[in-house]
Ligand SMILES: Nc1ncnc2c1ncn2[C@@H]1O[C@H](COP(=O)(O)OP(=O)(O)OP(=O)(O)O)[C@@H](O)[C@H]1O
């Protein structure tokens with residue numbers, strides 16, 4: 050899928066290092082990408098901005114990961130509310146997608162994209178985004194322009210291995226999301242979602258809600274949507290108005306939810322398990338490992354995040370490069386079910 | 401334990417997603433989405449049995465389009481089981497029959513895993529079936545309503561047809577009016593023609609058409625030529641009237657540049673002789689010969705109507721030394737034509753009504769009562785002028801006012 054993956058501390062460095070070809074760029078939040086505009090015409094690229102990028106044993110808030118696409122790899126950038134122009138060849142085995150993490154079209158986009166996938170294709174991807182919500186910011190770009198509400202889609206015949214794990218565990222539940230609209234969870238068990246959430250978290254922890262920023266509480270105690278016979282899906286309430294909770298993705302009314310707790314050891318162990326799983330389903334030799342890891346995990350683990358990276362790299366041959374992003378939402382589908390939009394999850398693809 | 405718990409929860413979620421809409425497709429799509437998401441089905445399809453087509457119609461598909469060919473259209477006489485599972489290679493299908501419709505889910509798991517799912521589905525099967533029926537009933541109701549609406553529309557259309565009919569009737573009435581006006585306009589010239597013819601006949605029967613001498617011959621010839629000329633001019637007038645009436649309802653009719661005096665002369669050409677016969681003295685006083693732009697023959701009809709009415713009333717009241725006085729002048733922006741007679745005037749109690757349609761006091765003479773009504777229509781609506789009547793010490797005065805353009 051990719052011939053070569055490298056990391057550059059700044060956009061200027063690309064001028065002296067890149068040769069003719071097509072590239073996928075992951076740009077860390079604080080990088081100045083203006084110099085990309087003066088790259089020669091025979092270097093074409095699609096790129097997305099993420100809070101941090103991951104290269105080998107480190108994460109960076111400045112810098113660019115550059116992945117050179119092989120000739121047979123397809124790439125395009127499509128509007129998330131209209132993917133009709135997207136034509137995936139039938140022999141496609143892997144699809145990567147990097148989409149606008151702030152878009153309201155995410156759920157629909159993923160459903161339609163999934164419907165368009167060839168039968169055997171696996172998919173993984175990430176929501177692009179920044180640490181601070183700057184309304185003037187853009188998350189996706191190519192040689193010609195910048196995009197909002199668009200998604201990069203990369204497709205290849207090469208098959209990929211996939212591992213998906215999060216490590217969060219249920220501390221309380223089940224509850225029923227009795228009133229929901231879009232990204233807003235209004236009622237849990239017919240009561241204001243926030244007061245239910247607060248009373249439970251206060252019961253199971255010593256957190257003082259009045260003295261702690263809400264998002265740091267939510268990072269530790271996200272919600273899990275329960276599924277039959279399958280791992281639950283994590284949803285993080287990132288803000289509240291004192292009554293309802295605003296989640297980072299859609300939730301269906303009457304979903305069964307639990308309150309989860311993230312413990313560093315379990316989360317790190319889950320990352321290792323995801324890495325192991327990615328090798329299990331892999332059918333052919335891989336040349337690199339793509340890690341899509343939720344920014345929430347990084348924020349929760351703080352200085353221990355390095356342990357998560359070590360846990361992952363320890364599974365693979367040391368010569369194989371690890372690259373990736375800290376994302377706003379992860380998606381993965383090993384063709385065992387429909388696409389799900391995850392949060393707080395570690396998705397690993399062996400390419 | 402956890403397993404059982406999950407089963408209950410899934411049941412709850414699916415049950416909650418049932419019947420959230422009365423639109424079959426929306427309702428089914430919601431249910432399929434929840435069920436597919438929560439159970440990890442790869443794709444799902446809803447077939448509706450349509451009795452008119454004696455077969456199944458696809459209503460809703462969720463999941464990878466690439467998997468769609470794996471779904472076979474159900475046979476009408478397929479298994480009687482409400483819920484069944486079939487495995488084909490790695491694909492396992494879960495079939496659920498609902499009110500003759502068929503719902504199919506595709507899984508990549510084995511039959512055993514789906515046993516629990518089957519029991520879950522059977523627990524809410526009847527609720528789902530009821531919801532589907534509710535949607536269909538609602539749909540039928542909507543259709544009935546639509547039929548009703550269509551019927552109402554048809555009735556409305558019929559009414560419109562009726563309106564048209566009424567319009568047509570009023571047109572017919574107008575035509576009747578027109579014909580009676582033509583009759584009215586023709587009575588005079590026809591009478592004149594027959595009078596001329598009668599005078600010729602009289603001469604012939606009295607042997608007064610002398611051809612014995614050359615002089616007598618000349619005289620007879622002159623009389624005949626004169627009579628022929630009169631007849632011809634009456635006939636021409638008749639033709640004119642027809643044309644004028646025919647053109648009357650045409651809005652594109654051209655205006656003509658003409659003076660009121662000319663119009664009076666034209667009218668007198670037609671009716672003057674008849675008035676003369678009845679020894680009615682006509683005096684025309686022309687103070688202005690300025691031309692105006694107007695519908696000339698229509699105004700002629702009006703003058704004719706007024707003169708005719710004067711003649712009628714003069715004859716009716718046996719006025720001695722009858723006369724009609726026609727006066728043309730300019731008053732500011734108006735060109736004014738007044739026609740007065742010495743027949744005693746209009747009884748004050750009928751004065752307000754004489755311009756109304758079908759108002760006539762001439763029962764014996766069988767007046768239509770349309771003469772003045774048409775005159776008012778012509779002058780005020782078509783020519784943008786005014787017409788009104790007043791009494792003078794000795795008779796009636798009709799005043800017609802027209803603008804230059
Ligand atoms: N010069 C007049 N003097 C007195 N009465 C008049 C005079 N002109 C009209 N009228 C009255 O006005 C009525 C309406 O006149 P109009 O011309 O509309 O109808 P009409 O003369 O009765 O019928 P038609 O014109 O069809 O023969 C007449 O019946 C008559 O009573």
Ligand SMILES: [Mg+2]
Pocket residue numbers: 705708709767771772
């Ligand atoms: Mg009359």
